[in-house]
Amino acid sequence: MRGNIFGKAFKISTYGESHGPAIGVTIDGCPSNLEISESLIQEEMDRRRPGQSSIVTQRQEGDTIEILSGVFEGKSTGTPISILIRNKDQKSKDYSHIKDSFRPSHADYTYNKKYGNRDYRGGGRSSARETAARVAAGAIARQYLALSNIEINAFVSQVGHIVLEKIPTTLNRALIEQNIIRCPDPETASQMIDYIKLIKKEGDTIGGVITCVIKGCSVGLGEPVFDKLHADLGKAMLSINAVKGFEIGSGFSAVSMKGSEHNDVFVKKDNLVTTKTNFSGGVQGGISNGMDIVFRVAFKPVATIMRDQQSIDKNGDSTVVKGKGRHDPCVVPRAVPIVEAMSSLVIIDHLLRQRTTLA
Amino acid sequence: MRGNIFGKAFKISTYGESHGPAIGVTIDGCPSNLEISESLIQEEMDRRRPGQSSIVTQRQEGDTIEILSGVFEGKSTGTPISILIRNKDQKSKDYSHIKDSFRPSHADYTYNKKYGNRDYRGGGRSSARETAARVAAGAIARQYLALSNIEINAFVSQVGHIVLEKIPTTLNRALIEQNIIRCPDPETASQMIDYIKLIKKEGDTIGGVITCVIKGCSVGLGEPVFDKLHADLGKAMLSINAVKGFEIGSGFSAVSMKGSEHNDVFVKKDNLVTTKTNFSGGVQGGISNGMDIVFRVAFKPVATIMRDQQSIDKNGDSTVVKGKGRHDPCVVPRAVPIVEAMSSLVIIDHLLRQRTTLA
Amino acid sequence: MRGNIFGKAFKISTYGESHGPAIGVTIDGCPSNLEISESLIQEEMDRRRPGQSSIVTQRQEGDTIEILSGVFEGKSTGTPISILIRNKDQKSKDYSHIKDSFRPSHADYTYNKKYGNRDYRGGGRSSARETAARVAAGAIARQYLALSNIEINAFVSQVGHIVLEKIPTTLNRALIEQNIIRCPDPETASQMIDYIKLIKKEGDTIGGVITCVIKGCSVGLGEPVFDKLHADLGKAMLSINAVKGFEIGSGFSAVSMKGSEHNDVFVKKDNLVTTKTNFSGGVQGGISNGMDIVFRVAFKPVATIMRDQQSIDKNGDSTVVKGKGRHDPCVVPRAVPIVEAMSSLVIIDHLLRQRTTLA
Amino acid sequence: MRGNIFGKAFKISTYGESHGPAIGVTIDGCPSNLEISESLIQEEMDRRRPGQSSIVTQRQEGDTIEILSGVFEGKSTGTPISILIRNKDQKSKDYSHIKDSFRPSHADYTYNKKYGNRDYRGGGRSSARETAARVAAGAIARQYLALSNIEINAFVSQVGHIVLEKIPTTLNRALIEQNIIRCPDPETASQMIDYIKLIKKEGDTIGGVITCVIKGCSVGLGEPVFDKLHADLGKAMLSINAVKGFEIGSGFSAVSMKGSEHNDVFVKKDNLVTTKTNFSGGVQGGISNGMDIVFRVAFKPVATIMRDQQSIDKNGDSTVVKGKGRHDPCVVPRAVPIVEAMSSLVIIDHLLRQRTTLA
Secondary structure: OOOOEEOOOOEEEEEEOOOOOEEEEEEEOOOEOOEOOHHHHHHHHHHHOOOOOOOOOOOOOOOOEEEOOOEEOOEEOOOOEEEEEEOOOOOHHHHHHHOOEOOOOOOHHHHHHHHOOOOOHHHHHHOHHHHHHHHHHHHHHHHHHHHOOOEEEEEEEEEOOEEOOOOOOOOOHHHHHOOOOOOOOHHHHHHHHHHHHHHHHOOOOEOEEEEEEEEOOOOOOOEOOOEOHHHHHHHHHHOOOOEEEEEEOOHHHHHHOEHHHHOOOEEEEOOEEEEOOOOOOOEEOOEEOOOOEEEEEEEOOOOOOOOEEEEEEOOOOEEEEEOOOOOOOOOHHHHHHHHHHHHHHHHHHHHHHHOOOEO | OOOOEEOOOOEEEEEEOOOOOEEEEEEEOOOEOOEOOHHHHHHHHHHHOOOOOOOOOOOOOOOOEEEOOOEEOOEEOOOOEEEEEEOOOOOHHHHHHHOOEEOOOOOHHHHHHHHOOOOOHHHHHHOHHHHHHHHHHHHHHHHHHHHOOOEEEEEEEEEOOEEOOOOOOOOOHHHHHOOOOOOOOHHHHHHHHHHHHHHHHOOOOEOEEEEEEEEOOOOOOOEOOOEOHHHHHHHHHHOOOOEEEEEEOOHHHHHHOEHHHHOOOEEEEOOEEEEOOOOOOOEEOOEEOOOOEEEEEEEOOOOOOOOEEEEEEOOOOEEEEEOOOOOOOOOHHHHHHHHHHHHHHHHHHHHHHHOOOEO | OOOOEEOOOOEEEEEEOOOOOEEEEEEEOOOEOOEOOHHHHHHHHHHHOOOOOOOOOOOOOOOOEEEOOOEEOOEEOOOOEEEEEEOOOOOHHHHHHHOOEEOOOOOHHHHHHHHOOOOOHHHHHHOHHHHHHHHHHHHHHHHHHHHOOOEEEEEEEEEOOEEOOOOOOOOOHHHHHOOOOOOOOHHHHHHHHHHHHHHHHOOOOEOEEEEEEEEOOOOOOOEOOOEOHHHHHHHHHHOOOOEEEEEEOOHHHHHHOEHHHHOOOEEEEOOEEEEOOOOOOOEEOOEEOOOOEEEEEEEOOOOOOOOEEEEEEOOOOEEEEEOOOOOOOOOHHHHHHHHHHHHHHHHHHHHHHHOOOEO | OOOOEEOOOOEEEEEEOOOOOEEEEEEEOOOEOOEOOHHHHHHHHHHHOOOOOOOOOOOOOOOOEEEOOOEEOOEEOOOOEEEEEEOOOOOHHHHHHHOOEEOOOOOHHHHHHHHOOOOOHHHHHHOHHHHHHHHHHHHHHHHHHHHOOOEEEEEEEEEOOEEOOOOOOOOOHHHHHOOOOOOOOHHHHHHHHHHHHHHHHOOOOEOEEEEEEEEOOOOOOOEOOOEOHHHHHHHHHHOOOOEEEEEEOOHHHHHHOEHHHHOOOEEEEOOEEEEOOOOOOOEEOOEEOOOOEEEEEEEOOOOOOOOEEEEEEOOOOEEEEEOOOOOOOOOHHHHHHHHHHHHHHHHHHHHHHHOOOEO
């Protein structure tokens, strides 16, 4: 009912505020007997953590995980896996100025009205800090998916008006991690980085797009009619802070296409059923068809800008708010591991659900 | 687990295949003591039903509903409301040609692999006929929302390359229903209709966009962090047949905007908190902020075209399939009531969920 | 939220009132490719239906089922299976006397207060007629369980003070169906039948116990810590009309036993792990241990008696109500198939859930 | 699916093993703006904790709670409340002897078979230590229920053959806490304590009964047909370690009663609708009727006894196991707060669910 639990077979329950003692996640549904590598979890945490480069927020959080349960002698036991991440570098004083006023395009106003009470420090639960818990859970899902040779790679494909024109045919972690923006094309990456630095200098922020490619999914994942694979992926992405749009395969470009152009013709290749084109984005009728699953996620510019903005306070009176604290000028580089984590969570959930299908 | 139940507080469970005896829906969670008008439900059914105009499929289905439970002397009793819709005009013979072969960009192949068994007639459960059950349930939700003055209007804003440039500031059912394409601007509507007729003559199909505007939502609907209002709306839309993309407010256009342009500045107007712009699309931090909720849904061109297409059969051998049966050249006019129904279901669900929030 | 959906992997959604047009059930989660026998479903319906013998209610309902979806050419397709049962022999006039007054120990008063509106005819949704939908769903589960050699037999083990002292070591449908009370011991059965006839003549009713034995469950069903196998069985039984108690294995008799008496010592027999005694009732730590699952369900006497009873009406004024309509003097003979159905639903749910456990 | 989440509106997700770093719980669904007293939570923890008296296990655990999220300046914020309880006094060496063998009537064997992997130390997740997390969550629910004047009192009503014959008409915490067995009658209490000491000296254990009385529930809680109030209470109780039976109101004694004896006649008293008797136990048709909710829970004798017992090991070979570690000779005194906690969780869940009922 209250929205902090995600998944049906691989269920995660997250908690925590930006400036409270800790954030964390409990997984109920991890298969037993899975080898769990803590260092692989930490690796994902490090990709998301603040302070990792010059174009992200300078808040310093090690985001060191502690596994509290569900793993014994290196393997999952089938009982809940709970992971704790202590907050360390809170500077709550930075936020006293928004205790009673609402920042534009933030969740201050809506949280206040919805709950009648809020932890205003750093945005409380509405802070993207919350996504660290998702990344921890996603990292465990990822280890399971690797056993089935399912590989998930997300990368930055647009920042402002700078667009990565061509998706590389081979994608891997190394290629994406070679630069701080996480764009697999070095030249485009360097343009994006320069642009973000410029935007930052202006005290402003900028939007972007993350593209995600999932390789190795068998045919059959997705549960029509409501829990279609791309519907669950879409929800997962739209639940990430700052996301305004989601499209799979052809997406919005399908709108001006004809059926005769858009249909993905089946062909047999090396004894495998494939499709000539992949406008479907790897999902047909809500079920994976064995082709790459490809989708795009639109992120708005971060709402916190280092400029004076007109706003209102608790009493509805006019006021001026100005960004303080430490913030990202562009959210996409740090959002890459979040997109991958949420994708991993959706795919493992559907893999496990699919196990109950056949008599 | 299996994906045919939607909602948490207002839960619907749907069933039925295109060419089976019936389709239907059971609602568990309709508030008691609500006056239920059968004719208002039938009105929504009539807007979605096939055979209603020259630009939609000519299958003839009255889609007459029968309420089997949960309503007594015109009022809901708080027990499940089950609605039955018999299939009447099945022409199953039309489908014998696809018994053993897979139509491109349809769900034939994926259903076959997922379930190892399928009712191939008319696409079985993967047929958009399934959405009639959603419309019936949505019509009941709509009657409830009307009590809170929540109004939901969807309309066609693009067909192929023909775009409705300006969203009218006043929107209502009559304006949208004045033409068979359901576009509130008569001139654009007429261009869209002409274009669809042309496409149909070519034996082809075309995509489109539906825009939806929800007016009258109070502040506070939406359940962070996973069940954000726009995440649930997005999932609801992406679960509709042929949908490839979803965006809220600024959507994909946010990508190239700066924070200083995109932020919606709060202002007080007539003693109400509003925002100057509405790039947020009525949702901030996953919670409605009292402004209009505005989103866009991208539909691909219908996969069934009246042309020969290369494909494969059950054994993986090459074959040719050609569209038979009666199909829509463009899905958007009939999808308008479906988009409204799914929106109604999401909003009522969150309205009821919100009731559990405050101590 | 509203309580008409049961199960997690094999989910049933039921609807219908005693005197409405129909009752029914939709199953979301039946494995695909299962051969479904309609006549086996009907057989279970016939065991539950009213009018089947001289010691049950004389309401005449054929309870003929119609499968509306999810089965194609005799096999499940993996999509929802919906089953419709029309009400035929409603005599709603019999109930006008309770329109405004509340029968003692019935749900009239609580439904009225909870929902502010109720279909009073025949008790509406609170009537045990609702359980016909459960039996239909359970009959499909049973066909699936048979494939794994899981056998469920329930029988009457007590009526009033007449107790079946010894559970037969071999149990089967034929043995239980050999008499109208469904007690596997002919002599005890005949005493029970005579007693019920006597009670009926007095215009009174009597309670009873049903014992259920589940054979053939593999080790590993049950999901600690909350969805322990016996906890889910207990809830399933307590959700049946008129049930007041549930115990597994030693049950309440465990209370005065010592650990040294109660512990079930493990022994190897024919290369199988078994226990010498079975005080655990086949479940240890909430998980099936491979022994017979044995539990007992206590039913209160039917609340409708053919006598004047003091009560109150809608306004809280004193009134007298007298049983009319057609009712069972003792609920247990017809409850036997209901207990079996609910058991089947719990076991299939846990069988499917267990499939997601191992990596 | 995996069973570690409980509740629908007030959802708790628990984790932790007996000898792991910690156990804990996350609540998703606590109403916002509730004043939360940490000391009242700790008070409940102290009632459950080991080492509190001479008749319980001597393991020393302070069970100090740490609130990690969801509470700000003493009030709930509506976001998840996570509570952490570190394990301190694990003596894991005590358990090396059961690494490869299965204790009779414990969960060692079933966990091993189900998950293929287990944390054997102290029973891992199957240990009753897990219930500390339930007590913490229940303590928050209790604070909410107190606002509605709902009072829940459980007490020991039987140990072995020693029975508390009469339930006191007034019940309160002080009366129950006046002795270490938690029986409100001092004389019976003292007999029970003596008996447990005797049993302990024999290295044996003994069963018992806890009775629970819930006062102050309004009419209308409970969600037919499956989530009847007593069905959810029953499941909650049966999910507690060592519970073998549950009965509400008349319970198993209803079996030999006639309808004319058992029916609870409605009477108006002080302008309130009440019933003369309360064989229903406060629930009719699955919905609370405003009378006291009364139920009884049967606990088996603790499985760990300080004696040699025949058993088998991982390879199925015969072995002898002997209780080591620190254990309770009788579980009921410490189970009293657990029964209250689970009752609180069920009642708050239904209170919140009921809020969604009326139009």
